[in-house]
Amino acid sequence: MDITVHRPGELTEADRLSWTALQSKAHLNGLPELANPFLSPEFTLAMGQVRRGVRIAVLREDGEPAAFFPFQRSTTGVGRAIGLGVSDCQGLVHRPGFTWDARELLRACGLAVWEFDHLVEGQAPFAAGASGSYPSPVMDLDQGYEAYLAQLREQSPKFTRTTLAKQRKLGRDHGEVRYVHDERDPERLRTLMAWKSAQYRRTGRSDRFAHEWITRLVQRLFHTRTAPFAGVLSVLYAGDVPVAAHFGLRSERILACWFPAYDPAFSKYSPGLILHLRMAEAAAADGIAYLDLGRGVKEYKDSLKTRELAVSEGWVALRHPVAIGHRARRAPVRALRNTVLARPEFFDPADRLLKRLGRIRSRNRE
The missing domain is CATH 3.40.630 (Aminopeptidase)
Structure with a gap:
């Protein structure tokens, strides 16, 4: 060798x-x-x-x-x-x-x-x-979004019912709920990073975006697009207002979840959970086999996952x-x-x- x-x-x-x-x-x-x-x-x-x-x-x-x-x-x-x-x-x-x-x-x-x-x-x-x-939880989509949603309803019926109901209420209260799977506006990326920095500070964690190299890395990956790879910014809107966003990395078959965040003013609607379901639907239509939620024990990951890697x-x-x-x-x-x-x-x-x-x-x- x-x-x-x-x-x-x-x-x-x-x-x-x-x-x-x-x-x-x-x-x-x-x-x-x-x-x-x-x-x-x-x-x-x-x-x-x-x-x-x-x-x-x-x-x-x-x-x-x-x-x-x-x-x-x-x-x-x-x-x-x-x-x-x-x-x-x-x-x-x-x-x-x-x-x-x-x-x-x-x-x-x-x-x-x-x-x-x-x-x-x-x-x-x-x-x-x-x-x-x-454990590193994943959302399996290789059988399609409807199959994933059916499994979610079976394993977490109350969670699924409540999340979908909150999505409807968000639309009634603030305008049509709209989802953009691959948002190309850099201003929306800056919004996401500002939300995430505020979340880090609010929860007492170290702000990753206070490190210049991480900010530069995310910005560079946002503009990186090849046939098998892309940085993907996904945004959930209520009317014309962004309420949740996520930036992750996509290969041909895997969407790696990375930086999710939402506007705390809309927290009662669980916009982050709605966003993840919309991401799963769009990713399945794009041929993605699974969303990798990443290592770490989080309640939302336990609710969304179908299995775990190690x-x-x-x-x-x-x-x-x-x-x-x-x-x-x-x-x-x-x-x-x-x-x-x-x-x-x-x-x-x-x-x-x-x-x-x-x-x-x-x-x-x-």
Whole structure:
């Protein structure tokens, strides 16, 4: 096996097409999760425009590309999954039956350690270093929207009935409910980011859009459109007023949900839930097999999901002082966070405290 490492701009058009072809055929090869748009060359190339240290390892067999491994590397040899912190799917995109040695790959990439937090299933060489596995709920649409809605009615009849009733009431109170699946107005993207920033502050969470590189990444992906990939902004209107929006990434068969938000003035109508149902309907008509809601326990995800994938977090490391130091710093933080998230007796008080602090912070900004 031959491994070469490239900067994003050095990737040849032939290799990029090979990468895309592996994703396009992934569902036929029993590897459907590898078609996730976070694993696409477009996402990696966009990351290369906003962050340093982005690299792509191309693994070849008999001179032909067999796998692609995007990653980020520091000057000290600390490696991270591409987009760690914002990416909801990570790993190596490969042809069926391909195997690799994780430590050999790290050495070829100049890494002492490689950290991940959303490792896709089926990556045994990396999964050996996982410290935990976590559910990532999805909305299955491969049988069509009506089949999905029928399943939703069966598993959550009250939720489905109430959400559809709120949609009708929203229309009666504020004008015709209108949905645009692929909104191209950049002003609507700015509205969504403003809503999301306010939500982060209101709930005491760190505002991702306070990081310039994340804002630039989303804006760049909004304008990225190829045959197999696009950044998709979806907006729900009542009359001419936007009430909820979502920005995510689409591949040929998967819509990865990423940044949903709504106008709190319309919260009693649950516009975010209405938006997700409309997204599912439009995505099914567009040939999408499922919506990936992403890792994380949320009540709305439990209500909308039809099943769950599993993603892992952890790291693969060489016997190296840099790797030892990195794990010593990161392991306690990850362990504490996951303990709090997994146990209601810890999470609920912490969540209430964060929201209280968020309300104070929001009032101080007024």
